[in-house]
Amino acid sequence: MSRKAYLIGGGVGSLAAAFFLIRDAGFDGKDIKIFEDLQVTGGSCDGNGSVTEGFLCRGGRMLNAPTYECLHAMLKEIPSIQAPGKSVFQEIEDFNKVMKTHANSRVVDKNGCRLDVDTMGFNMRDRMQLLALNKASEKEVGNSLITDWFSPEFFKTTFWWMWATTFAFQPWHSALELKRYNSRFLHEFSRIQTLEGVERTPMNQYDSIIAPIIEWLKTKNVQVDFGCCVEDVIMDEQSGKLTAKKISYKKNGKMETVTVGPSDLVFIQNGSMTDASSIGSWKKPAVQKGIEDATSFKVWEKLAARHEQMGNPKSFTKNVTESQWQSFTVTMKNPALFKAFTDYQMNEPGTGALMTFKDSNWFMSIVIAYQPHFVGQDKDTQIMWGYGLCPNKIGTYINKRMLDCTGEEIFYELCQHCRIAPELVHDVINIPCIMPFITSMFMPRLESDRPLPVPKNSTNFGFISQFVEIPHDVVFTVEFSVRAAQTAVYKLCDVKKKVPKVSRHDHNPVWLLKALKKAFVGGSGTKIEKQNRQKKCCLCKLTKLAVVAGIGAGVAYLIQNK
Numbered sequence: 001m002s003r004k005a006y007l008i009g010g011g012v013g014s015l016a017a018a019f020f021l022i023r024d025a026g027f028d029g030k031d032i033k034i035f036e037d038l039q040v041t042g043g044s045c046d047g048n049g050s051v052t053e054g055f056l057c058r059g060g061r062m063l064n065a066p067t068y069e070c071l072h073a074m075l076k077e078i079p080s081i082q083a084p085g086k087s088v089f090q091e092i093e094d095f096n097k098v099m100k101t102h103a104n105s106r107v108v109d110k111n112g113c114r115l116d117v118d119t120m121g122f123n124m125r126d127r128m129q130l131l132a133l134n135k136a137s138e139k140e141v142g143n144s145l146i147t148d149w150f151s152p153e154f155f156k157t158t159f160w161w162m163w164a165t166t167f168a169f170q171p172w173h174s175a176l177e178l179k180r181y182n183s184r185f186l187h188e189f190s191r192i193q194t195l196e197g198v199e200r201t202p203m204n205q206y207d208s209i210i211a212p213i214i215e216w217l218k219t220k221n222v223q224v225d226f227g228c229c230v231e232d233v234i235m236d237e238q239s240g241k242l243t244a245k246k247i248s249y250k251k252n253g254k255m256e257t258v259t260v261g262p263s264d265l266v267f268i269q270n271g272s273m274t275d276a277s278s279i280g281s282w283k284k285p286a287v288q289k290g291i292e293d294a295t296s297f298k299v300w301e302k303l304a305a306r307h308e309q310m311g312n313p314k315s316f317t318k319n320v321t322e323s324q325w326q327s328f329t330v331t332m333k334n335p336a337l338f339k340a341f342t343d344y345q346m347n348e349p350g351t352g353a354l355m356t357f358k359d360s361n362w363f364m365s366i367v368i369a370y371q372p373h374f375v376g377q378d379k380d381t382q383i384m385w386g387y388g389l390c391p392n393k394i395g396t397y398i399n400k401r402m403l404d405c406t407g408e409e410i411f412y413e414l415c416q417h418c419r420i421a422p423e424l425v426h427d428v429i430n431i432p433c434i435m436p437f438i439t440s441m442f443m444p445r446l447e448s449d450r451p452l453p454v455p456k457n458s459t460n461f462g463f464i465s466q467f468v469e470i471p472h473d474v475v476f477t478v479e480f481s482v483r484a485a486q487t488a489v490y491k492l493c494d495v496k497k498k499v500p501k502v503s504r505h506d507h508n509p510v511w512l513l514k515a516l517k518k519a520f521v522g523g524s525g526t527k528i529e530k531q532n533r534q535k536k537c538c539l540c541k542l543t544k545l546a547v548v549a550g551i552g553a554g555v556a557y558l559i560q561n562k
Contacts, residue, residue, distance in 0.1 A: 009269030011043025
């Protein structure tokens with residue numbers, strides 16, 4: 001009897017695990033089974049809807065070629081659906097050669113003025129505090145908050161407005177995760193104002209990435225059992241070793257179990273950033289949910305309560321107010337309205353990436369996508385997506401919390417920020433989405449709070465999610481889920497191939513020099529229309545200082561790595 005693999009959850013981690021099991025571990029697709037509570041796979045990389053009812057993406061993903069080592073390697077072997085004859089990787093690369101990202105309005109103030117974001121807005125204390133965090137060991141940082149490392153003025157810098165909205169950080173989030181982001185994306189530090197390093201998929205991530213992977217898995221006869229809510233994984237402990245023995249799940253209101261064979265494997269999605277999401281409508285707000293509605297965290301909580309080395313899910317789920325934010329997807333059949341937004345951003349659709357309204361009480365940002373953004377979207381329909389990082393606050397123009405607003409009210413708030421004339425607002429649908437755990441991965445944590453992809457005491461199970469411990473890598477990326485899956489598969493199946501290394505751009509003297517130079521350029525962000533004339537003189541002096549310091553850093557790096 002052939003060995004089987006059971007994958008709990010149909011997110012990108014499970015899809016990637018199935019891919020690596022087939023390609024590298026010798027599994028037959030028919031021996032792989034995915035349990036999924038919903039009626040669709042893809043997890044947080046979703047995208048659905050219609051022209052009449054409106055389209056929806058709960059989140060949006062920005063890709064980055066220098067850092068997405070595992071994802072890109074996998075996508076090179078997945079055939080594209082929309083571009084026959086190409087791999088998904090090649091389709092994305094070709095698209096980004098044409099649609100180059102260069103944000104012209106990265107940050108906008110309450111007066112509708114674009115800010116000069118070529119400078120980071122640091123004073124010397126900000127620079128020293130950032131350096132202190134970046135040079136501290138992970139053990140020293142521990143479960144401290146970002147606010148533990150920076151003064152209040154730091155959170156008013158252009159750097160923070162851009163870094164926080166690009167990656168969805170809040171001041172109360174994990175300083176350790178910010179430190180990792182600073183290292184992982186150091187090569188983007190010097191061009192964060194234009195987001196030139198951002199790569200986008202031709203359409204939403206479901207249509208461009210997930211659907212082709214699913215199609216590939218179908219050709220290999222991988223089974224997906226929809227409507228299955230896994231409630232527990234029963235472990236047997238012998239001589240300090242844990243072995244998954246049974247999987248309990250509910251389907252059609254009835255409890256069922258699967259017995260795990262002696263040579264079988266189990267891959268568990270321990271937590272999901274979009275668990276307990278709620279969808280609203282034009283006339284109806286989304287409903288606030290909590291941990292009682294989060295099925296993937298419940299399984300993890302049971303395992304952690306019974307066994308060591310399973311981590312501590314409560315570190316990530318205990319404060320929904322600090323882990324949630326709200327997104328919205330706008331569908332319009334109104335070219336004039338769409339043009340008003342693109343004119344305000346001063347970018348062609350698909351090239352502007354994020355535009356952030358820094359004075360928005362909801363800390364709102366929007367993305368105007370390349371059109372079409374969905375399969376099934378006709379040429380007369382336009383799509384935008386946005387989010388608010390502070391949905392618990394009263395709006396700048398609407399006297400309600402974003403959490404309590406309908407799609408119509410959220411769109412009104414957006415129109416006020418963008419100076420959109422009321423007579424243009426018609427033939428539009430806006431669907432809001434509350435995600436209680438969307439940045440739960442960013443909550444302060446200890447190293448022991450996240451299990452390894454394969455715990456040291458495991459004989460046949462692994463974890464594939466955003467809540468595992470992977471040295472040097474950062475959460476809230478598709479890359480992290482794929483890397484977790486590849487790591488777990490290779491470990492459990494004793495695959496001799498190596499998982500691609502995490503690229504250490506923070507060890508590259510060139511990027512260190514560019515980052516240092518950027519950190520010393522100019523003062524606080526100013527309106528583009530009122531730039532400081534003395535800036536060039538100051539810039540010249542500080543650039544020379546940065547060059548000297550950068551050369552020193554490069555020499556130190558070369559000595560250290562001889």
